[in-house]
Amino acid sequence: MENSAERVVADLQNVADQIQKAFGEFSAAQINWKPAAESWSVGQCLEHLIKSNELFYGEFDKIAEGTRRQSFLENWSPLSGFFAGLLIRSLKNDGKKYKAPTQAIVPPSEIDPNIVEIYAAHNAERIQKIRKSASADWTKIVVTSPFLKIMTYRFDDAMTVMIEHDRRHFRQAKRVVESSGFPV
Numbered sequence: 001m002e003n004s005a006e007r008v009v010a011d012l013q014n015v016a017d018q019i020q021k022a023f024g025e026f027s028a029a030q031i032n033w034k035p036a037a038e039s040w041s042v043g044q045c046l047e048h049l050i051k052s053n054e055l056f057y058g059e060f061d062k063i064a065e066g067t068r069r070q071s072f073l074e075n076w077s078p079l080s081g082f083f084a085g086l087l088i089r090s091l092k093n094d095g096k097k098y099k100a101p102t103q104a105i106v107p108p109s110e111i112d113p114n115i116v117e118i119y120a121a122h123n124a125e126r127i128q129k130i131r132k133s134a135s136a137d138w139t140k141i142v143v144t145s146p147f148l149k150i151m152t153y154r155f156d157d158a159m160t161v162m163i164e165h166d167r168r169h170f171r172q173a174k175r176v177v178e179s180s181g182f183p184v
């Protein structure tokens with residue numbers, strides 16, 4: 001496995017471990033509690049990550065199988081590096097709130113109380129897919145965002161986006177727990 005894949009796997013596993021440690025013993029009430037009607041619960045943050053990450057599974061599989069072909073835009077977009085940097089910086093900035101770009105990744109209001117275990121299983125599956133794609137040169141593969149079809153970025157940057165996205169929503173879930181009124 002290439003070093004970039006090992007780094008990605010380690011970073012994703014680190015976030016999953018933090019999620020387990022922080023929320024693994026939560027009750028259904030704690031998983032589903034929201035500080036305000038328009039806010040997300042801990043469970044919704046985790047469900048959103050699962051839904052978002054699964055949109056990349058087809059790309060992982062094609063890269064692992066060696067069957068993925070780049071589109072014209074992926075081959076020629078001069079903005080791939082710009083979009084990646086912009087997205088990574090925005091994910092690190094918790095001061096700005098973003099709406100989910102598509103309803104497909106907006107979680108339902110009521111989340112399975114076992115969402116932490118479901119997320120852990122999801123993360124294990126995602127790590128397997130990443131490991132299977134590790135022999136590809138991630139710096140030469142350009143992918144299109146599943147959310148905004150004019151946005152392209154290198155696959156190694158897509159992995160950084162995925163890591164930062166997980167971290168962002170972990171921090172968001174921690175803020176839910178720290179909110180006034182959180183059930184203990």
